[in-house]
Amino acid sequence: MVLGRSKWVHIAYVAAFLSSVGCASEALPEDSGEEALAIATSMSGLLQVNARTLDGKAPARGANGFDLEVIQTGDDTALAGLTLTLTPWMPAMGHGTSVRPTVTEAGDGHYRAEDVYLFMPGLWELRISIDGTIEDDAAPRFQIR
Numbered sequence: 375m376v377l378g379r380s381k382w383v384h385i386a387y388v389a390a391f392l393s394s395v396g397c398a399s400e401a402l403p404e405d406s407g408e409e410a411l412a413i414a415t416s417m418s419g420l421l422q423v424n425a426r427t428l429d430g431k432a433p434a435r436g437a438n439g440f441d442l443e444v445i446q447t448g449d450d451t452a453l454a455g456l457t458l459t460l461t462p463w464m465p466a467m468g469h470g471t472s473v474r475p476t477v478t479e480a481g482d483g484h485y486r487a488e489d490v491y492l493f494m495p496g497l498w499e500l501r502i503s504i505d506g507t508i509e510d511d512a513a514p515r516f517q518i519r
Contacts, residue, residue, distance in 0.1 A: 411440075412514035415447065416504070422447050425500060425514040433492060433518055437473075440487040441480070442514075444504065452483025456506035460487050461515075463499045470501075492518050 410424035411433065421444055428439035442460075444453045458477045463470045473491035480486045492498055499513040 379493065391475065394459075396495070404406070409445075410494075410514075412516045413437070414502075414512040414514040416510040416512040418510050420447060420508065421445065421510050421512060423502060423512040423514055425516070428488075433498075433516060435492060435494065435518055437488075438490045438492060440490055442477070442485040442487055442500075442502065444483050444485065453506075453508070454479065454481065455482055456504055456508070458485050458487075459505070461501040461502040461503075462490055462492055462498055463501045464494070465499055466497055467494075483496065495519055 397462060410426055412425045413425045414425070415421070416423065424443040424445070426441045426443075427433055428441055431448055433440075442458060444456060444458070445451060456479070460475045460477050461470050462475065471491045471493060473489055475487050475490045477485050477487045487500070490500070495518050497515060499515050502511065502514045504510045504512065
């Protein structure tokens with residue numbers, strides 16, 4: 375069976391999406407304001423980042439705010455005094471956004487990310503670079519409808 379070019383492009387997009395879903399981040403059920411929207415284990419496996427929206431609602435297209443809780447795996451110690459740099463990213467599309475979010479420390483291992491601009495529906499990652507007493511990376515994932 376011979377497939378046309380448009381069919382191969384479609385298959386490539388589906389394959390890219392499916393391969394991006396099975397990484398070190400798991401999406402949780404609808405955000406209740408208490409549970410994390412997404413949980414990501416860091417690249418080293420030493421940290422866990424819990425991502426919640428600031429307003430307790432599901433993230434939507436446009437500007438969003440997030441609470442990012444950074445804890446040490448194993449003993450659940452909250453880590454303060456870190457510098458987090460956040461890049462919103464769509465893995466299936468291979469691009470981010472032109473708006474740079476700001477991240478400020480909020481205390482007790484929580485960091486407030488504002489102006490997180492998500493401009494289209496699909497799977498998004500919050501690619502987080504962590505610097506300070508520990509250097510690591512994490513990427514919580516979730517869907518925008």
